[in-house]
Amino acid sequence: MKNLIIFCVVLEKLIADNTQTQNLTSNRQQATCGIDNSPISVVYEGYAKIETYPWLGTLYYPMSDKWMTTSVVLVSKQIAIGAALDVDKVPKIDFRSKSRVVIGTNCSGPALRVKDYSFHPDYPKTTLSALALIQLENDPQMIGFRPICAPPTALNNAQFYSMTLSNECHISTIRLQKMAYVDYQTCKEFYRQTELDIESMWPPYVVCARAMLGKSCVWRSGTVLALRQNNRWSLVGVGVAGPGCNAPARFMEYNQYRPWVRNSVLRIGRPTVTRIADNQIIMRRSLARIQRYGPCDPEEIKSELYTDHTKIEHFPNPKKHRASYNFTIFANFEYSCIVFQVFHYNKWATEKPKIYLHKWCLSPKPLCYGMHFLQIDFYVEIFFKESITYRVMVYGQEIKFLDIKRATAYFNTKRKYPGVPFVRMGINTTGRR
Structure with missing residues (x-):
């Protein structure tokens, strides 16, 4: 009972101070967010390695004959986001125990366990194009993670790029394309003319953009729309499955989802x-x-x-x-x-x-x-x-409570202590004291 009382007091204090803790964590993340691993400051269109952008990742679920995969992007140390429709397709009978997430590497790299997930309230009643939260289990390898930054409050010579992961998650190749903004009416008219104007696939908060070069193509869900400003990358949106590349592509506007992401954690x-x-x-x-x-x-x-x-x-x-x-x-x-x-x-x-x-x-x-x-x-x-x-x-x-005395004794047996040097004591043969 004593352990239970102490546990309750500590947890009540932690929950009450949660807002302050999240603010401190957010400040630490802002210091390193959006910094890529490229040795040069110039960004070239074409193909790059996922290891260059440590916030890009893949959620995979192994099946008997194949792996189900979907792209995710790290927005805080333990939170990744992805397309709700893709996450919803993954079997839920053992989703938390079998699914894994790799960040900043292909699927051959070290994987993180999934602690839980959550869909935005708009999904699926209002729209099929909404975001899903993926909470990652705490892991020592997260120390080196760098999430992507939130959108800036002001733009200053910002450049917009799309980041598309390979359909084969064991390949590190991603495709970078410089993007141009497309206004909503032009975007809506394109989908109406191509007979792809399906109401349930339109996000409530949408940003449209197209590649400045190349031809049209078809994207999977999860293509990242990011902007680069002052050598930092910020997340603008997460792509919806459908037309892409040089065709107007739809992205779920992340800035409108940030309050939901923040409150889900707080x-x-x-x-x-x-x-x-x-x-x-x-x-x-x-x-x-x-x-x-x-x-x-x-x-x-x-x-x-x-x-x-x-x-x-x-x-x-x-x-x-x-x-x-x-x-x-x-x-x-x-x-x-x-x-x-x-x-x-x-x-x-x-x-x-x-x-x-x-x-x-x-x-x-x-x-x-x-x-x-x-x-x-x-x-x-x-x-x-x-x-x-x-x-x-x-x-x-x-909840199983920890016996502090027994835990301390156990960890003391596993700790490696520094060796004590052996000193040979001299023998006094002079008779002096």
């Missing part, structure tokens, strides 16, 4: 709530993973913590009945997915029961409604007309 440790339907709500809470929304994926529901089914019988009545249940999330559990669901016995019922999730508030506002606490009390409210079944399914794992 709000680690706070619960997320998704309403799937009137009768189903999903909640998640992790102390170390980025926020996620939407339905549970197969990997999130592999480890069951708790399940409960409650039946409430009532004769059909035009008047709605009400029932409520309490629910608490605790500090010593990682909740990968919690499903609250209610349904009628009678599957022919015309009106589904409705479920609501509320936070118990016993303190004055705004403290009452904060979500940064480690233990949070909720109550579930249900409205129904006929007999129902209420079901709650909790998935995740219990």
Whole structure:
């Protein structure tokens, strides 16, 4: 219990100071972001090596006969972004355990494990062209990583380039092309004339550009649109699958997604709530993973913590009945997915029961409604007309606490201590003292 209390106090302090920590981390990253490994300051169009640009990378998922791959770009030490549609195609039954990300090298280089992922709220209801966040596991090799910079506030002789990775991830070759801006109306007209104006493929925030030389081509998702200014590279957008090269290409404008990326990291440790339907709500809470929304994926529901089914019988009545249940999330559990669901016995019922999730508030506002606490009390409210079944399914794992004394003793046995030189003591034969 003593260890649990210390653990809770420390984590509450860490979550409360998260904004300050992120600002310090951001300042350190800005000092080195966007600096490439090229020995010369001139950028030539054509082919280059991915090792020159340490923020470019690939997410791959090994299958029995092939690898599924998609391009990603590193925007902070542990966060990469890519096209949501490509990431969504990767099997989710073991996505976190089998997927790997390589940064600044081809797929033959050292790989990083995936801690978690998240799709932008626009995907897929509003558009199929949105960004996905990939959170990387902390690894010692990240010390040398340099993410790409955020877009500058002002342009000064900036040059725009597209960076396209090879379809074969074991090849280090990338293609650089100098790009020119294309206004939205011209871009929209091109896609209308070519009959490629599919509404679901247009990003909500779009930048169009085309190569200044060469012919038209077709790009995969994930081509990076970057600008170079004062010998630093900044991310402008991430490409959508479709026409490219000399044809107007569409890019998801990164500057519009930055608040979402930042908040997904700053709000680690706070619960997320998704309403799937009137009768189903999903909640998640992790102390170390980025926020996620939407339905549970197969990997999130592999480890069951708790399940409960409650039946409430009532004769059909035009008047709605009400029932409520309490629910608490605790500090010593990682909740990968919690499903609250209610349904009628009678599957022919015309009106589904409705479920609501509320936070118990016993303190004055705004403290009452904060979500940064480690233990949070909720109550579930249900409205129904006929007999129902209420079901709650909790998935995740219990946090294992570290015994400090035993851990210290173990690491001391593994530590290499410097050798103690042997000194031969002389023998006094003179009888003097």
